[in-house]
Amino acid sequence: MGRWVIIATDRAKRPSDFQREPVANHPGRFCPFCEGNEDKTPPEILGWRQDGQGPNQKGWSLRVVPNKFPALGIEGELARRGEGLFDKMNGVGAHEVIVETPDHTKSLAQLTEKRVEDVLWAYRDRMLDLKKDKRFRYVLIFKNHGEAAGASLEHSHSQLIALPVVPIYVREEVEGAKTYYNFKERCIFCDIIRQEAASGARVIQETDHFLVLAPYAPRFPFETWILPKQHESAFEDSQSHVFESLARVLKRLLQKLDQVLEYPPYNYVLHTSPLTENTQDYYHWHLEVMPKLTKVAGFEWGSGFYINPTPPEETARFLREASLVEQAERKPVLSPSP
Numbered sequence: 001m002g003r004w005v006i007i008a009t010d011r012a013k014r015p016s017d018f019q020r021e022p023v024a025n026h027p028g029r030f031c032p033f034c035e036g037n038e039d040k041t042p043p044e045i046l047g048w049r050q051d052g053q054g055p056n057q058k059g060w061s062l063r064v065v066p067n068k069f070p071a072l073g074i075e076g077e078l079a080r081r082g083e084g085l086f087d088k089m090n091g092v093g094a095h096e097v098i099v100e101t102p103d104h105t106k107s108l109a110q111l112t113e114k115r116v117e118d119v120l121w122a123y124r125d126r127m128l129d130l131k132k133d134k135r136f137r138y139v140l141i142f143k144n145h146g147e148a149a150g151a152s153l154e155h156s157h158s159q160l161i162a163l164p165v166v167p168i169y170v171r172e173e174v175e176g177a178k179t180y181y182n183f184k185e186r187c188i189f190c191d192i193i194r195q196e197a198a199s200g201a202r203v204i205q206e207t208d209h210f211l212v213l214a215p216y217a218p219r220f221p222f223e224t225w226i227l228p229k230q231h232e233s234a235f236e237d238s239q240s241h242v243f244e245s246l247a248r249v250l251k252r253l254l255q256k257l258d259q260v261l262e263y264p265p266y267n268y269v270l271h272t273s274p275l276t277e278n279t280q281d282y283y284h285w286h287l288e289v290m291p292k293l294t295k296v297a298g299f300e301w302g303s304g305f306y307i308n309p310t311p312p313e314e315t316a317r318f319l320r321e322a323s324l325v326e327q328a329e330r331k332p333v334l335s336p337s338p
């Protein structure tokens with residue numbers, strides 16, 4: 001992407017050096033995402049519950065609802081037009097909320113692997129559905145966890161925004177990958193996976209299907225990427241076993257972040273192919289996870305570059321060595337989902 005980062009080793013920070021409030025959920029307050037408050041959200045788009053139960057009532061394990069205060073509206077035409085030398089269009093898009101659990105007290109890291117997998121399936125189902133709408137060019141899926149990371153409701157949820165344009169960050173990454181591919185006839189992400197797996201210095205976890213790593217030039221301390229080893233440009237086109245594997249590595253990574261950084265706020269963003277472009281050979285979907293530990297300020301706004309006090313090799317070492325969580329996790333994995 002042509003983006004530089006400054007790894008400020010003289011400011012090197014250990015996990016305990018970052019000052020912040022641990023993210024915690026406070027049961028008892030009114031919450032529109034809690035079970036029993038189904039009528040406090042717009043009618044659901046998708047709901048997973050036991051057979052025989054109707055929508056918009058209790059008994060669900062996951063719901064997708066329209067955002068009550070959407071950034072973009074679903075109705076109408078784009079009506080692209082000029083205003084002098086400027087361009088404008090109507091704010092058409094879809095803004096949905098994936099409520100990941102009926103339990104207010106549970107974070108995504110604390111859900112069972114099966115429930116985390118359900119969340120990923122919900123992303124896929126919604127993407128496949130929205131893909132049919134020819135007005136949309138990109139489906140952006142992200143999660144804000146904790147107030148400091150932008151979550152306005154603490155109940156565990158992620159968001160989906162279908163956009164009539166390809167976002168600039170996605171455009172830059174896709175174009176960068178295309179330039180690399182035109183030069184080398186190889187996918188840059190596949191090359192990164194090969195090189196990083198061989199070196200191991202920045203690898204946090206490797207499984208049969210995924211590589212979890214601290215990227216070579218991370219913008220933020222403890223920034224982590226999850227990359228599928230099998231080349232695939234669009235998340236929603238992944239084979240079914242991929243969702244199960246991703247649920248396992250995502251849950252483990254979030255648990256490790258909770259352990260090492262003491263329940264940090266974080267964002268994650270799914271980077272996947274634009275809907276209307278054939279990026280099959282050169283783009284490779286992945287998930288970028290960014291704990292919110294530092295502030296973005298003048299230097300970052302002015303340059304698009306970042307100052308990061310934690311080298312990626314340190315990030316990888318801390319998260320690799322957080323092995324107690326992996327041990328402790330084995331038990332709930334074997335027990336049936338609640």
Ligand SMILES: [Zn+2]
Nearest residue numbers: 031034104155
């Ligand atoms: Zn709630």
Ligand SMILES: [Zn+2]
Nearest residue numbers: 187190231284
């Ligand atoms: Zn690839």
Ligand SMILES: [Zn+2]
Nearest residue numbers: 173271286288
């Ligand atoms: Zn990316």
